[in-house]
Amino acid sequence: MDSIAVKIDNGSKEYFKKSNRTKVFEDLNLEVRNNEILILLGPSGCGKSTLLRIIAKLEKLTTGTITETGNSQIGMVFQEPLLYPWLTAEENVQLGLDFSNNSKAKVDNNSIELLKEFGIDQVANSFPNELSGGQAQRVTFARTLIVDPGMILLDEPFAALDPNTRSHLQDWLLEIKEKRNLTIVLVTHDVEEALRLADRIVLMCPNPSKITKTWDISSLKNSGEFDHNKIKKEILQNYGPTPLALEELAQ
Amino acid sequence: MTSTLKKYFEISSIKIIVLSFVGLVSFVGIWALVMVFIDKSSILSQFGPIDGASAFWDLMTTDETYIHITASLKRIVVGMLFAIVTGVPLGFLLGTIKLFELTSTAVFQFLRMISPLSWTPLAIILFGVGDSPVYFLIAIGAIWPIALNTAESIGRLNRGWLLVSKTLGASPFESFRKVVWPATRPGILLGIRLAVGLAWIILVPAEMLGVDSGLGYYILDTRDRFEYSELIAAIIIIGILGLILDILTRVLLSSRQH
Numbered sequence: 393m394d395s396i397a398v399k400i401d402n403g404s405k406e407y408f409k410k411s412n413r414t415k416v417f418e419d420l421n422l423e424v425r426n427n428e429i430l431i432l433l434g435p436s437g438c439g440k441s442t443l444l445r446i447i448a449k450l451e452k453l454t455t456g457t458i459t460e461t462g463n464s465q466i467g468m469v470f471q472e473p474l475l476y477p478w479l480t481a482e483e484n485v486q487l488g489l490d491f492s493n494n495s496k497a498k499v500d501n502n503s504i505e506l507l508k509e510f511g512i513d514q515v516a517n518s519f520p521n522e523l524s525g526g527q528a529q530r531v532t533f534a535r536t537l538i539v540d541p542g543m544i545l546l547d548e549p550f551a552a553l554d555p556n557t558r559s560h561l562q563d564w565l566l567e568i569k570e571k572r573n574l575t576i577v578l579v580t581h582d583v584e585e586a587l588r589l590a591d592r593i594v595l596m597c598p599n600p601s602k603i604t605k606t607w608d609i610s611s612l613k614n615s616g617e618f619d620h621n622k623i624k625k626e627i628l629q630n631y632g633p634t635p636l637a638l639e640e641l642a643q
Numbered sequence: 644m645t646s647t648l649k650k651y652f653e654i655s656s657i658k659i660i661v662l663s664f665v666g667l668v669s670f671v672g673i674w675a676l677v678m679v680f681i682d683k684s685s686i687l688s689q690f691g692p693i694d695g696a697s698a699f700w701d702l703m704t705t706d707e708t709y710i711h712i713t714a715s716l717k718r719i720v721v722g723m724l725f726a727i728v729t730g731v732p733l734g735f736l737l738g739t740i741k742l743f744e745l746t747s748t749a750v751f752q753f754l755r756m757i758s759p760l761s762w763t764p765l766a767i768i769l770f771g772v773g774d775s776p777v778y779f780l781i782a783i784g785a786i787w788p789i790a791l792n793t794a795e796s797i798g799r800l801n802r803g804w805l806l807v808s809k810t811l812g813a814s815p816f817e818s819f820r821k822v823v824w825p826a827t828r829p830g831i832l833l834g835i836r837l838a839v840g841l842a843w844i845i846l847v848p849a850e851m852l853g854v855d856s857g858l859g860y861y862i863l864d865t866r867d868r869f870e871y872s873e874l875i876a877a878i879i880i881i882g883i884l885g886l887i888l889d890i891l892t893r894v895l896l897s898s899r900q901h
């Protein structure tokens with residue numbers, strides 16, 4: 393249960409553009425455990441998306457090491473849906489099966505069944521611009537999951553949705569996580585969402601970004617010490633002086 | 644393909660067809676009316692639609708006409724092929740390599756604004772007389788819409804789409820085939836469509852130089868023979884073929900897949 397899927401040691405990331413140097417984060421130590429939902433929480437610009445791209449191997453650390461023990465594929469749901477507008481919902485979902493890397497998944501998975509499971513089979517033939525935000529997000533999840541990733545990285549997947557749809561999809565995410573034994577790293581701004589979904593919460597703060605604090609929510613829950621309001625307050629106090637945090641703290 | 648055809652003809656509803664027909668008939672009517680007021684002894688009086696129409700039917704039943712049409716179409720096809728095989732890669736380079744785009748844009752905008760026919764003397768020095776300079780003139784005119792539209796469609800390509808395919812396990816080649824190509828295809832096809840129209844316009848004057856077949860050559864030939872009604876007929880053929888070419892490229896190169 394607690395075996396480690398990804399480990400970052402002393403990671404730092406800088407972007408160089410012309411004479412500009414942006415230090416996104418430094419001295420970052422992070423581990424992702426198998427079958428957990430790890431929440432990355434933090435204010436805008438602190439490097440959450442960058443960190444996900446690094447875990448997904450789309451970018452490299454500037455210094456430090458990243459070790460990935462699992463050999464299964466890492467899926468990613470980006471901050472925007474990024475559906476291919478020239479493909480229908482079903483064709484978007486199927487796309488990954490066309491890649492030679494995924495010949496095994498091709499045998500095991502069937503896009504229509506996946507669409508049914510995700511409650512979007514009725515829009516299988518719709519194009520992305522004809523989908524609602526919630527439907528589009530389910531389609532991107534189906535597209536990511538059809539190639540059987542062992543771990544998925546979710547970048548604010550529910551941020552653009554209305555509260556009802558969001559809460560619905562949060563439950564749904566917990567369900568598919570159990571069913572598919574997924575390891576999930578999820579980025580969010582939303583403290584309530586974090587508390588609802590997390591096994592562990594990692595808080596990042598900017599300038600230069602580091603991990604400030606970690607809460608092991610599931611072991612707190614297991615030992616009966618979990619106090620929703622207390623942890624929420626702790627998180628907000630460490631969140632940094634953003635208007636959002638102050639406002640929520642005042643409530 | 645059939646669905647593309649259907650889609651195309653669905654857009655041009657009966658109403659559009661009827662109105663186009665009315666427009667054409669009125670155009671010919673006004674033309675005939677103007678001819679009524681032209682002095683019968685003047686050469687201009689031979690440029691009327693009625694003489695033109697009868698010469699048109701005569702031409703359409705003459706084998707020689709088809710030799711000219713085939714020669715012209717062949718030049719369009721070959722010239723366009725050259726324009727495509729150079730224009731599309733050039734567009735990809737322009738769209739992908741920022742430095743290349745920045746250094747070359749001024750040069751290309753400059754070259755683009757030169758009428759392709761200005762290259763005629765150079766084309767003849769380079770390629771002699773015959774078909775080759777005509778291919779060259781068509782290609783050098785048609786390359787710009789293709790290259791610029793290709794480059795623009797690559798500029799519009801969402802970088803995120805490539806990150807998605809990469810996380811789905813695509814190799815660079817698979818990403819190209821499944822993402823870059825379908826995303827840029829409509830822009831490339833639009834460029835080719837514009838280029839075909841341009842090529843057709845360049846063709847006729849280009850064929851007035853040093854070739855002995857083709858519709859451009861034929862226009863000069865009718866002039867030299869003082870067969871002005873045949874000249875009008877040749878112009879009608881050029882117009883009709885241009886129209887057919889445009890409709891064909893629209894249908895064949897329609898960018899919708901579904």
Ligand SMILES: Nc1ncnc2c1ncn2[C@@H]1O[C@H](COP(=O)(O)OP(=O)(O)OP(=O)(O)O)[C@@H](O)[C@H]1O
Pocket residue numbers: 407408409414416434435436437438439440441442443
């Ligand atoms: N490709 C890039 N080139 C240069 N700078 C970048 C690049 N990507 C991100 N940055 C910078 O890195 C910092 C972190 O960006 P990132 O997108 O990771 O933040 P984030 O925590 O995801 O923010 P948000 O919550 O708003 O999505 C920002 O200052 C951003 O400007």
Ligand SMILES: [Mg+2]
Pocket residue numbers: 440441442471547
């Ligand atoms: Mg982000």
